[in-house]
Amino acid sequence: MTTPAPTAIEDLDEQANFDALIAAEQRIEPRDWMPAAYRKTLIRQISQHAHSEIIGMQPEGNWITRAPSLKRKAILMAKVQDEAGHGLYLYSAAQTLGITRDEMTEQLIEGKARYSSIFNYPTPTWADMGAIGWLVDGAAICNQVPLCRASYGPYGRAMVRICKEESFHQRQGFEILLTLMQGTEAQRDMAQDAVNRWYWPSLMMFGPPDDESPNSAQSMQWKIKRFSNDELRQRFIGMLVPQAEILGITLPDPELRWDGDHWHTSEIDWTEFHEVLSGRGPMNAVRLQNRRAAHEEGAWVREAAVVYAAKQAAKQEAAA
Ligand code: BYC
Numbered sequence: 001m002t003t004p005a006p007t008a009i010e011d012l013d014e015q016a017n018f019d020a021l022i023a024a025e026q027r028i029e030p031r032d033w034m035p036a037a038y039r040k041t042l043i044r045q046i047s048q049h050a051h052s053e054i055i056g057m058q059p060e061g062n063w064i065t066r067a068p069s070l071k072r073k074a075i076l077m078a079k080v081q082d083e084a085g086h087g088l089y090l091y092s093a094a095q096t097l098g099i100t101r102d103e104m105t106e107q108l109i110e111g112k113a114r115y116s117s118i119f120n121y122p123t124p125t126w127a128d129m130g131a132i133g134w135l136v137d138g139a140a141i142c143n144q145v146p147l148c149r150a151s152y153g154p155y156g157r158a159m160v161r162i163c164k165e166e167s168f169h170q171r172q173g174f175e176i177l178l179t180l181m182q183g184t185e186a187q188r189d190m191a192q193d194a195v196n197r198w199y200w201p202s203l204m205m206f207g208p209p210d211d212e213s214p215n216s217a218q219s220m221q222w223k224i225k226r227f228s229n230d231e232l233r234q235r236f237i238g239m240l241v242p243q244a245e246i247l248g249i250t251l252p253d254p255e256l257r258w259d260g261d262h263w264h265t266s267e268i269d270w271t272e273f274h275e276v277l278s279g280r281g282p283m284n285a286v287r288l289q290n291r292r293a294a295h296e297e298g299a300w301v302r303e304a305a306v307v308y309a310a311k312q313a314a315k316q317e318a319a320a
Pocket of ligand 1: 045050115116140204206213
């Protein structure tokens, strides 16, 4: 993998400086020179990540009115609000690279932007809240803790706060499953069924296998990504196995075993992954439709905010 060539002679020094910063594990900051392809990759990854957090509010938002107790409802609401906050930190980080929030929003609601495949699956039972916390937030932590060391400063710093909250979310999911597993047979069946449905999609969250991942090698060279998709998937499975034992839950893969060197698994259904990425997952259309409707219904808030900001600015000008 070679670094894309600088376009102008003066860029040669800048490129050398950039390469030296990356090699020395220093951070690239918004005003630093950076190769156009590095900027583009960051905008792509950070905006996709932001969209995932925002769309990711829907599967769990679906259960806020039906949580089994007031306490669980309050916790779930706080969790969904956290995801909104994550989206905002990430949109802000992406904005430092020169894309506007409006542009990113438009890409999302027009269906031109990607967001994580995982949020295109339904949440039919309360146990799905447990499975999402344990598996989806668990996968997010595996993926995102190394991103705290991403070479781009605003992204790495946003990830630190996000990871702290994701750790709490993961424990919240684990605790829901543990409670269900200590309950009635029907509750245990519900927990197992949810894990059966979310396990494989959660493995797909890490992206395609390394030999089919067009972006990984360059992103690792730039120290945006620190581990490959398959390496992170392996770490995640290693984290799940002992926790599944504590829960008394079976991971739905009869082939799963440690072969002394790595986790041997059944073949992941990559056809399903590509179907979901192409917009043909079980909930893609619903997720986008809800996002569009929320955007349209929020138009008056945006208009009011613009008018308010203009009035404040006029007041300050008059007072100066
Ligand atoms: N879903 O070359 P690759 C959360 C795309 S939010 C959809 O390996 P890369 C949470 C990929 O974008 C979880 N698309 O790409 C929120 C690329 O397409 P483009 C979100 C996927 O970027 C609420 C193509 O496939 N986390 O945790 O090197 C509640 C080839 O892939 C997926 C992040 O976004 C996928 N699963 O690696 C609870 C983390 N996988 O762009 C929880 C930050 C791959 O070339 N992102 N694609 O058209 C990353 O770490 C990386 O972007 C990925 C992909 C590992 C996801």
